[in-house]
Amino acid sequence: MTDNRFFNRSEFIGILVLAVFLVVILPLTLDVFRLNLVAKYLTYAFVALGLVICWGYGGILSLGQGVFFGLGGYCMAMFLKLEASSVENTKIQSTPGIPDFMDWNQITTLPLFWKPFSSLTFTIAAIVLVPGIFALIIGTAMFKRRVGGTYFAIITQAVAAILTILIVGQQGYTGGINGMTDLRTLKGWDIRPDHAKIVLYFFEVGLLFACIMIAQFVRHSKLGRILVAMREKEDRVRFSGYSVANFKIFAFCIAAVFAAIGGAMFALNVGFMSPSFVGIVPSIEMVIYTAVGGRLSILGAVYGTLLVNFAKTSLSETFPELWLFGLGGLFIAVVLAFPNGLAGIWGDYVQPRIDRLISSRKPKPDGWTDSSVADGAPAE
Amino acid sequence: MFGDYSIGDLGSIFVMQGFAGLILFSVYVLMALGLAIIFGQMGVINMAHGEFMILGAYVTWMTSNLFQTYLPSLFSGYFFLAMILAFVASGALGMLVEWVLIRHLYKRPLDTLLATWGLSLMLQQAYRSVFGAREVGVELPQWMLGSLHVTDSIEVPINGVFVMCLTVLITIGVAYVMYKSRWGRQVRAVVQNRIMAGAVGINTEKVDRYTFGLGCGIAGVAGSAFTMIGSTGPTSGQLYIVDTFLVVVFGGAASLIGTIASAFSISQTQSTLEFFMSGSMAKVLTLLAVVGILMLRPQGLFALKVRK
Numbered sequence: 093m094t095d096n097r098f099f100n101r102s103e104f105i106g107i108l109v110l111a112v113f114l115v116v117i118l119p120l121t122l123d124v125f126r127l128n129l130v131a132k133y134l135t136y137a138f139v140a141l142g143l144v145i146c147w148g149y150g151g152i153l154s155l156g157q158g159v160f161f162g163l164g165g166y167c168m169a170m171f172l173k174l175e176a177s178s179v180e181n182t183k184i185q186s187t188p189g190i191p192d193f194m195d196w197n198q199i200t201t202l203p204l205f206w207k208p209f210s211s212l213t214f215t216i217a218a219i220v221l222v223p224g225i226f227a228l229i230i231g232t233a234m235f236k237r238r239v240g241g242t243y244f245a246i247i248t249q250a251v252a253a254i255l256t257i258l259i260v261g262q263q264g265y266t267g268g269i270n271g272m273t274d275l276r277t278l279k280g281w282d283i284r285p286d287h288a289k290i291v292l293y294f295f296e297v298g299l300l301f302a303c304i305m306i307a308q309f310v311r312h313s314k315l316g317r318i319l320v321a322m323r324e325k326e327d328r329v330r331f332s333g334y335s336v337a338n339f340k341i342f343a344f345c346i347a348a349v350f351a352a353i354g355g356a357m358f359a360l361n362v363g364f365m366s367p368s369f370v371g372i373v374p375s376i377e378m379v380i381y382t383a384v385g386g387r388l389s390i391l392g393a394v395y396g397t398l399l400v401n402f403a404k405t406s407l408s409e410t411f412p413e414l415w416l417f418g419l420g421g422l423f424i425a426v427v428l429a430f431p432n433g434l435a436g437i438w439g440d441y442v443q444p445r446i447d448r449l450i451s452s453r454k455p456k457p458d459g460w461t462d463s464s465v466a467d468g469a470p471a472e
Numbered sequence: 473m474f475g476d477y478s479i480g481d482l483g484s485i486f487v488m489q490g491f492a493g494l495i496l497f498s499v500y501v502l503m504a505l506g507l508a509i510i511f512g513q514m515g516v517i518n519m520a521h522g523e524f525m526i527l528g529a530y531v532t533w534m535t536s537n538l539f540q541t542y543l544p545s546l547f548s549g550y551f552f553l554a555m556i557l558a559f560v561a562s563g564a565l566g567m568l569v570e571w572v573l574i575r576h577l578y579k580r581p582l583d584t585l586l587a588t589w590g591l592s593l594m595l596q597q598a599y600r601s602v603f604g605a606r607e608v609g610v611e612l613p614q615w616m617l618g619s620l621h622v623t624d625s626i627e628v629p630i631n632g633v634f635v636m637c638l639t640v641l642i643t644i645g646v647a648y649v650m651y652k653s654r655w656g657r658q659v660r661a662v663v664q665n666r667i668m669a670g671a672v673g674i675n676t677e678k679v680d681r682y683t684f685g686l687g688c689g690i691a692g693v694a695g696s697a698f699t700m701i702g703s704t705g706p707t708s709g710q711l712y713i714v715d716t717f718l719v720v721v722f723g724g725a726a727s728l729i730g731t732i733a734s735a736f737s738i739s740q741t742q743s744t745l746e747f748f749m750s751g752s753m754a755k756v757l758t759l760l761a762v763v764g765i766l767m768l769r770p771q772g773l774f775a776l777k778v779r780k
Contacts, residue, residue, distance in 0.1 A: 153582050153585070155585075233767040234767065234770070237767075237770045238770075239770040241581070241582065242511075242515075242517055242581055242582065242585070243721060243770065245517070245582065245585065246517075246714075246717045246718070246721055247721070247763060247766060247767075249714055249717070250714055250717075250718055250759055250762070250763050251763065253714045253759060254756055254759045254760060254763070257752050257755055257756050257759075258752075258756050260752060261750060261752030261753055261756065372710075372714060373710075376519075376586075376589050379586065380586065380589075383586060413597065413601060416593045416594065416596060416597035417593075417594050417597050419590070419593055420590040420591060420592075420593035420594035420597070421590065421594065422590065423586050423587060423589060423590025423593070424573065424587050424590040424591065426586070427577070427580075427583045427586050427587040427590070428573070428576055428577075428587065431580075431583065
């Protein structure tokens with residue numbers, strides 16, 4: 093495999109290993125319940141992937157990725173909810189044909205913004221466009237005025253807070269704190285039985301690899317190099333004639349769209365959507381997945397997400413008291429000791445040994461040492 | 473929404489809600505003063521600031537319990553001691569955190585956000601293990617309850633006025649320390665140029681530690697005031713952290729006056745709107761307005777004119 097626009101040789105091997113792990117090893121070794129858990133974790137990997145581009149490469153820390161995850165998820169959930177509340181299914185309500193939570197909140201007609209979500213085509217377009225346009229607006233407003241760094245992080249956090257309060261407060265339109273539950277079918281195809289879960293898992297893995305390819309393409313393109321240059325010395329890039337704001341907006345939008353795809357897959361795989369995946373706490377946890385995996389590593393984001401979530405599930409099942417201590421300690425340890433996360437450990441300690449093993453047997457081929465951490469240390 | 477009320481009623485509503493918002497204002501100002509020092513001056517994003525505040529609230533709660541059990545005769549004055557203890561406890565914890573964690577991260581401000589978020593999770597779990605998951609309420613002494621009758625339709629809660637006065641005193645104290653004292657000059661020198669400040673003989677490590685401790689200590693006092701408007705639980709602090717950051721950013725990060733002005737406008741807007749609509753919508757509208765204004769004027773209300 094020669095170098096091309098998507099990956100070089102070592103990255104190709106890395107992607108191949110991940111593909112074997114997700115497509116062959118996990119489905120063969122896990123039962124359907126556990127596989128569905130992995131599918132749930134992988135939805136966060138989309139967000140982490142977006143953050144690698146936006147935060148790792150672009151240096152823009154967004155603490156509001158839960159907003160986009162939530163927007164995507166709610167778009168999908170609205171479609172599924174409408175299908176689940178057909179007139180036959182909701183005969184016992186005082187107004188049949190509308191979602192159950194609207195009926196409980198004395199709403200008698202379907203609100204206007206719900207109506208287009210009865211079409212799957214519109215829903216799929218909305219999953220990509222709604223968060224994309226929202227990110228475009230926020231990004232344009234902030235980056236054109238050269239707001240960045242910590243200020244941007246705080247404002248995205250405020251946006252996450254606003255959206256959560258809004259969703260919880262307007263429970264007649266959104267399902268409130270419980271969210272949209274009891275999602276059943278997609279175009280008449282039941283999403284709840286085991287075989288559907290397996291199909292959805294493979295579909296999701298396919299989408300994930302599509303997103304990984306897009307991320308790889310961005311990374312190897314001129315765009316990716318400008319993003320890194322911008323992170324390191326923003327003024328120099330600006331003085332060279334590039335519009336820094338537009339590159340930042342692009343990175344932010346692509347991260348938002350990835351997060352939204354993850355959210356939509358979440359609604360499909362888990363069968364509900366609630367504001368607890370929108371707010372500040374989940375948004376920061378998503379940043380942590382990226383940090384643990386390595387903020388500069390596209391594949392690291394996937395491994396980081398899986399690792400933290402496995403740890404969370406097993407620790408909080410067995411030692412609920414210890415879990416928060418463990419998670420908190422993990423954040424601090426990653427930031428203090430391993431700023432490049434798992435990928436950094438791999439690149440610093442494991443890869444050189446493998447290289448030495450191989451090079452002792454045969455001469456080193458070109459481009460072999462080009463590991464993902466070669467982009468240098470993170471900014472600031 | 474204003475149509476159902478007469479002009480006189482509206483005036484009373486605004487005054488009453490305004491005074492009701494005083495305690496919220498005081499909590500915001502005290503929280504934001506601490507953050508303005510830590511974030512505005514040192515550049516550290518302290519996501520655990522709410523947990524330092526809650527530590528102060530728990531200290532106040534413990535002090536009130538102690539007084540109730542052992543010194544019921546002095547109960548009316550416990551609040552003063554509680555505030556001092558809250559300041560000392562939060563300040564000491566802050567200095568410890570600075571020594572263990574923050575001092576390694578001054579060159580990476582965005583990373584302080586992640587590390588202090590981890591710290592806040594650990595503190596929350598620590599509170600839950602020590603004090604229990606249930607929220608606790610503090611009993612106020614008799615003289616703080618009740619309210620002053622100004623006119624027939626306007627009543628002012630006494631504890632609000634009391635906390636307000638304290639806030640003013642603390643603010644003046646902080647302003648004096650930061651802008652008039654020798655130590656405050658050292659703090660500002662370290663912030664402007666750490667290396668040069670060290671070169672002219674300032675012990676920058678010591679200045680950093682005390683500055684961080686001061687910011688956290690003020691958060692502890694904010695926790696004392698907080699016990700009057702809400703019950704104290706392990707995660708209560710988290711609800712305030714975003715609001716507080718917005719207060720600091722909205723005011724202009726390095727400006728004390730801006731911080732006070734923005735705390736006042738945000739708390740009063742929220743408190744007034746709460747009378748006319750549900751609390752959550754009042755909060756959404758307030759936050760939206762703040763974010764909207766910040767998008768138009770990212771440097772905040774009172775920005776220092778500096779060339780960057």
